[in-house]
Each structure stands twice: as structure tokens, then as C-alpha cells.
Amino acid sequence: MRSPRPSVPLAVFVAAVIAPMAPATAAEPVAPMSAESFARLVVALRGAPERPMKVRLQAALIMGRLADEAAVPALIECLENDLDYPVRAACALAVGNLGDVRGVEALFNRLDDEEELVREEARLALLKLARPEALPYMYAAREQGGTRARLALVELLAQTDGAESGALLVELLGDREPSVREKAAASLRKLDAQRVGPLLARSLEHPSYRIKVQVARLLGERRHVESIPRLADLAGSPLEAVEVQAAAREALRAMREALDVQKLAAEAKNPELDREQRRRSLVLLSALGTPDALQACLDVLAGPDESMRGSAAQALAEMGNPRALPALREAERKSENARIGKVIGISIRKLERSGSR
Structure with missing residues (x-):
């Protein structure tokens, strides 16, 4: 059970107890201590006997100035277990000043502390530890931490260099909490284009449909033209979730x-190209939606390749232009392939629904 809070307001208590010691936290590291002096400092911090x-x-603030990694285990122990919240806050500050990544997990745990002062000191300390070597502890925070911890994790990852930190940010696009997903997306928007563009393009292969949806949107916002072929494949794939296609x-x-449009129209109508390339061109024509794109899709719909007629029908439905309805109805009537006829029929109904709205 935590010790009772002081009866004075928090701001007054902090000013009276911590503020007079604040200059020491910003000072140069103290001189190295003898083993005996350090042991006495640890005893004082742990409060055994009661201090x-x-x-x-x-004691916590002095340890934060020692530049001695031997202080970290005792600080972590008291950060996790001390009953007085000012001591926990001071331990968080000290761990951040020492810059030892072993404290990352304990700091994340304190983001759910009952006291605002401890939560804020833990958050600020974590920002001092935004380094690639802290990533193993960040993964633990993602797996075990609450919403506050994962929100702080996003902030920390955005300041951590390296491909692995970016990949973990992408993972957080699929977080169960909307606030975490939104913050991860906002952080990725702010990253340098050379860093984030290739990362997002690779993430289109992620197995989670939720992450693919967010990644596709971010690539569109960034106008990442290198990802156009893969986006076209996703948009036209019946194996993808409808949210990913959209x-x-x-x-x-x-x-x-x-x-x-001229290049895409030529590719879509070229029987010498493989069907996958032609289908991709039809998907891209549907995204254009211009009169020339519409006509190219109508030409493929009227062509001799039954399979490509189905793909053209889907592209026309995505365009949402009711001018395509007469040609689609005629293609459905003439179709000799039941599967393709069904695809054309679905496209007709989709276009009719879009026209009625």
C-alpha cells in the first residue's frame, strides 16, 4: 500500500521538496565514490533501515549524477517499489539522466503510476533513452504495457533512429486502441521521406489487413509513386480484404x-502482354476515371478475351460512371462463361447502386 499523500497541494509539495534539489540534477556528474560510500547510498535509497x-x-538524485551504471539496479528497484511518489519520480529522473536502457521497461511500467508527477518524469526519462539499443525493452512495452505505455512508445520510437524502430511504429498502426493507431500514423507522417517511404512500401506485405489499410493511406498521402504497382495489385486482388482493396x-x-492514361490504355488492350500486367493497367485506369480511361476499359470489355472482359467490368464499376451500363448489360447478355457473366452482373449492380445514391 502506498504511503498517504501529503496534505499540501502537489505543486506546493514539489516546490518545497524537489525544486531545491533541481540544480543538482542538472549539474555535472559528481566525483566517483568509494565502494563503501556507494553502498551507504544504496542503503539510504532503499530505506533499510527506514530512512x-x-x-x-x-539519494536517488545523487545516484542520477554518479555516471555509474552500478546505480541502475537500485534505482529501478525503488522506481518500482518505493511507497512515496516523490521518490519514485526522483528515481525516474535519475534513470533518465544515467541513460541506461535497462531502465526502459520499469519506466514504461510507471507510465501507469497513480501519480501524475511520476508518470511525467517517467515519460521524460524515456525520451532520453530513444536509442536503437533500447528497442528490445520497447518490444516488451508494446506486448505488456497499457494504453499510456503504448502512446509513449510511439513518441519514443519516432525519435529513435534505425529501420527496426520504424518497423515497430508500423506494427502500432494495428494497435487495438484508436488513439495509439492515430498517434503512430501521425508520427510516420512526420518522418523523413527517404526513411519512411521504403518502409511503408515494404509494409504492404504485412499479414494484418488493418496495417495494410493504414499503410496504403499513408503512401497515398505521401504520393509514393514507387508503390503504385503493388497498390494496383492489392486493389485488384480478390484475396485481399475489401478494406485493403478500398x-x-x-x-x-x-x-x-x-x-x-495513353500508356495504360495501350497496355490494357495489348493481347501480347500477360494478363496480370493488363489487369494492373485496368485497375490504374479505374483510378484515373478520365474519359480516355473509361473508353479504354470499354474497349477491353468489347474485346475477344473473356477473362479480360471480367476485369474490365470490375474497373468500370470502380469508376462509378453510369455511361458504362449499356455496354456492361450487353456484355452480360453475350457472355458464354458463367463465372465471367456473374462478375459482369455484380459490376452492373454495383454501378447501379452508386448511380442511385
Whole structure:
């Protein structure tokens, strides 16, 4: 059970107890101690035998200036277990000043502390530990921490260099809490384009549909034209979740200016190209939605390749232009392939619904 809080307001208590010691926390590291002196300091911090709260607090602040990694285990222990919240706050401050990544997990745990002062000192200390070597402890925070911990994790990862920190940010796009997902997306938006563009493009292969949706949207916002072929494949794949298909199409529409309608029309109508390439061109034409793109899809719909007629019908449905309905109905009537006829029929109904809204 935690010790009772002081009866004075928190701000007054902090000013009276911690503020007079604050200059020491910003000073140069203290001179190295003898083993005996250090042992006495640890005893004072741990309060065994019982030491007044101010003594334990001052011991924590001195340890934070020692530049001695031997102080870290005792600070972590008291950060996790001390009953007085000013001591826990001082331990968080000290761990951050020492810059030892072993304290990361304990600091994350204190982000759910009952006292605001401890939570804030833990958050500030974590920001001092934004280094690649802290990543193993960050993974533990993602797996075990509450919402506050994962929100702080996003903030920390955004300041940590390296591909692995970016990959963990992408993982947080699929977090169960909307606030964490939104903060992760906002952090990725702020990262340098050279760092985040290739990372997001690779993340289109992620097994989670939720992450793929967020990644596709971010790529569209960034106008990452290198990802257009893969986005087109996702948009046209019946094996992808409908949310992924929709997000990929949205991203492609955001990059219309990078698409060459004449080139795409020629590819879509070229029987010498493989069908996958032609289907990709039809998907991109549907994202363009221009009169020339519409006509190219209508030409493929009227062509001799039954399979490509189905893909053209889907592209026309995505365009949402009711001018395609007569040609689609005629193609459905003439279709000799039951599966393709069904695809065309679904496209007709989709286009009819979009026209009625």
C-alpha cells in the first residue's frame, strides 16, 4: 500500500521538496565514490533501515549524477517499489539522466503510476533513452504495457533512429486502441521521406489487413509513386480484404497525376502482354476515371478475351460512371462463361447502386 499523500497541494509539495534539489540534477556528474560510500547510498535509497522520504529522494538524485551504471539496479528497484511518489519520480529522473536502457521497461511500467508527477518524469526519462539499443525493452512495452505505455512508445520510437524502430511504429498502426493507431500514423507522417517511404512500401506485405489499410493511406498521402504497382495489385486482388482493396484504390486516386492514361490504355488492350500486367493497367485506369480511361476499359470489355472482359467490368464499376451500363448489360447478355457473366452482373449492380445514391 502506498504511503498517504501529503496534505499540501502537489505543486506546493514539489516546490518545497524537489525544486531545491533541481540544480543538482542538472549539474555535472559528481566525483566517483568509494565502494563503501556507494553502498551507504544504496542503503539510504532503499530505506533499510527506514530512512525519511527526503533522505531517499536525495539519494536517488545523487545516484542520477554518479555516471555509474552500478546505480541502475537500485534505482529501478525503488522506481518500482518505493511507497512515496516523490521518490519514485526522483528515481525516474535519475534513470533518465544515467541513460541506461535497462531502465526502459520499469519506466514504461510507471507510465501507469497513480501519480501524475511520476508518470511525467517517467515519460521524460524515456525520451532520453530513444536509442536503437533500447528497442528490445520497447518490444516488451508494446506486448505488456497499457494504453499510456503504448502512446509513449510511439513518441519514443519516432525519435529513435534505425529501420527496426520504424518497423515497430508500423506494427502500432494495428494497435487495438484508436488513439495509439492515430498517434503512430501521425508520427510516420512526420518522418523523413527517404526513411519512411521504403518502409511503408515494404509494409504492404504485412499479414494484418488493418496495417495494410493504414499503410496504403499513408503512401497515398505521401504520393509514393514507387508503390503504385503493388497498390494496383492489392486493389485488384480478390484475396485481399475489401478494406485493403478500398484503401489501395484511394491511394491510387491520390496519385492520378503520376499515371499515363495513353500508356495504360495501350497496355490494357495489348493481347501480347500477360494478363496480370493488363489487369494492373485496368485497375490504374479505374483510378484515373478520365474519359480516355473509361473508353479504354470499354474497349477491353468489347474485346475477344473473356477473362479480360471480367476485369474490365470490375474497373468500370470502380469508376462509378453510369455511361458504362449499356455496354456492361450487353456484355452480360453475350457472355458464354458463367463465372465471367456473374462478375459482369455484380459490376452492373454495383454501378447501379452508386448511380442511385
